[in-house]
Amino acid sequence: MLAVEDPATGQRITSVPNAGRADVDEAVRAAVGAWPAWRATDRHTALMSCAVVVEEAAAVLAPVLTEEQGKPLREAEAEFAKAAARFRYFARLRLEPQVVGDGRIEVHHRPLGPVAAITPWDLPVQLAVAKLAPAFAAGNTVVLKPSPHTPLTTLHLGRMLAEVLPPGVLTVLTGQDPLGEYLVSHPGIRKIDFTGSVPTGKRVATAAAAALKRLTLELGGNGPAIVLPGTDPALIAKSLFWSAFANCGQIGIAVKRVYAIGPAYDGIVEALAALAEKVVVGDGRTPGTQMGPVNNRSRYDRVTDLAEEARARGARVVTGGRLDGPGYFFAPAILAEAHDGMRVVREEQFGPVLPIVRCSTVDEAVGLANDSSPGSCGSVWSTDEQRGAEVARRLECGTVWVNEHLALPLDEPFPGSKQSELGGSGDIAGNTEPFVVHRHPPARN
Numbered sequence: 001m002l003a004v005e006d007p008a009t010g011q012r013i014t015s016v017p018n019a020g021r022a023d024v025d026e027a028v029r030a031a032v033g034a035w036p037a038w039r040a041t042d043r044h045t046a047l048m049s050c051a052v053v054v055e056e057a058a059a060v061l062a063p064v065l066t067e068e069q070g071k072p073l074r075e076a077e078a079e080f081a082k083a084a085a086r087f088r089y090f091a092r093l094r095l096e097p098q099v100v101g102d103g104r105i106e107v108h109h110r111p112l113g114p115v116a117a118i119t120p121w122d123l124p125v126q127l128a129v130a131k132l133a134p135a136f137a138a139g140n141t142v143v144l145k146p147s148p149h150t151p152l153t154t155l156h157l158g159r160m161l162a163e164v165l166p167p168g169v170l171t172v173l174t175g176q177d178p179l180g181e182y183l184v185s186h187p188g189i190r191k192i193d194f195t196g197s198v199p200t201g202k203r204v205a206t207a208a209a210a211a212l213k214r215l216t217l218e219l220g221g222n223g224p225a226i227v228l229p230g231t232d233p234a235l236i237a238k239s240l241f242w243s244a245f246a247n248c249g250q251i252g253i254a255v256k257r258v259y260a261i262g263p264a265y266d267g268i269v270e271a272l273a274a275l276a277e278k279v280v281v282g283d284g285r286t287p288g289t290q291m292g293p294v295n296n297r298s299r300y301d302r303v304t305d306l307a308e309e310a311r312a313r314g315a316r317v318v319t320g321g322r323l324d325g326p327g328y329f330f331a332p333a334i335l336a337e338a339h340d341g342m343r344v345v346r347e348e349q350f351g352p353v354l355p356i357v358r359c360s361t362v363d364e365a366v367g368l369a370n371d372s373s374p375g376s377c378g379s380v381w382s383t384d385e386q387r388g389a390e391v392a393r394r395l396e397c398g399t400v401w402v403n404e405h406l407a408l409p410l411d412e413p414f415p416g417s418k419q420s421e422l423g424g425s426g427d428i429a430g431n432t433e434p435f436v437v438h439r440h441p442p443a444r445n
């Protein structure tokens with residue numbers, strides 16, 4: 001069995017099955033068996049039923065998500081609401097054949113077969129459904145493996161969803177790694193849809209290469225935010241702050257480093273620190289909590305180490321830091337006078353510590369922001385929206401916002417860039433392979 005821990009107390013909540021190779025074989029066999037009938041079904045009703053299940057599950061499972069992940073209850077509820085909306089959105093989508101050329105060439109899409117879906121621990125419900133909804137809409141079956149840090153909610157939700165789906169269409173497997181490795185390398189898996197860190201993503205890509213499996217990777221980011229000269233801190237500070245610290249800083253596409261240019265610098269540091277000091281950090285079950293604990297011991301220690309290393313290299317810890325236990329509580333930390341010689345600037349912290357780098361020019365800020373191998377998402381903050389958009393186009397990111405960050409409507413593409421993304425995530429096309437039919441009347445000769 002695999003123990004599930006409450007990050008607010010450091011205590012074990014319960015245990016879930018620790019699946020092994022035999023369980024992977026059984027789940028993939030069921031997914032292979034269910035696929036022919038599932039791909040031939042009109043899946044609209046099934047996806048709408050999934051939306052209802054997720055909506056109704058929230059009352060029971062949002063508290064479970066808070067218990068194992070740490071986030072405040074209203075954020076856990078928001079995950080369920082977003083997930084239900086995603087099932088509804090994909091229930092309506094179809095990939096219609098295209099007709100090209102002289103009108104006799106048709107481009108169709110066919111589903112791929114069993115998909116291995118693998119999720120991290122920051123947004124367990126939202127990210128699971130971001131994989132399930134397009135995979136089901138395309139006609140694929142899924143074996144879903146949540147993070148060993150947050151297996152419980154996904155396991156319960158998977159059982160509820162399985163009741164409105166044909167047998168074998170969805171199996172959730174919980175367990176310690178190497179479970180993920182067994183799953184992605186199973187010969188019955190035709191596509192891997194993975195969200196997690198860059199190093200694990202590279203291992204997954206290597207496993208996929210052996211059989212040239214279709215692959216979607218959504219990987220770590222080190223999202224830069226650039227604050228242009230002349231920006232009024234009072235106008236942007238709150239939105240910028242929560243773009244970095246939502247979900248206790250544990251969001252792949254969040255702001256991970258700030259570059260503030262010229263005289264804007266001191267005002268930004270001051271405004272972000274003032275907001276950080278007011279945040280109510282505590283148990284996610286307690287009403288009024290705005291930020292829960294860091295999800296697990298290893299991330300808690302890593303965030304502590306990164307903040308300490310930055311301080312030792314000259315950063316000024318304006319506010320925040322590790323709080324006394326029990327539980328993995330960490331007050332949101334603002335690190336002023338940060339620079340790219342610090343690991344907290346060069347590496348993704350994925351936690352509640354925000355480095356703010358002082359820059360003299362826009363070119364310097366853009367150069368530093370782009371000097372990073374991940375390229376998921378970034379943002380530019382400016383009183384002048386037009387100027388902000390010009391700088392946004394220079395950032396090497398898949399998505400760049402001007403005066404916001406994190407907003408992703410369901411119909412917006414999510415391309416990613418550099419080492420943050422591969423394979424087009426979250427859409428039906430990425431869950432299919434196209435094929436072409438040329439139609440001609442028989443030649444009379």
Ligand code: NAD
Nearest residue numbers: 119120121146147180181196197200203218219220221252
């Ligand atoms: P991780 O890479 O350690 O683990 C992710 C998942 O992969 C887990 O379920 C894990 O059990 C599994 N896994 C581990 N080894 C595997 C293997 N060899 N084969 C297959 N699966 C394996 O990442 P994490 O610590 O759980 O999550 C944090 C990371 O996720 C951060 O880097 C964050 O930026 C990233 N993330 C990215 C996005 C995005 O949209 N790009 C969204 C959320 C999180």
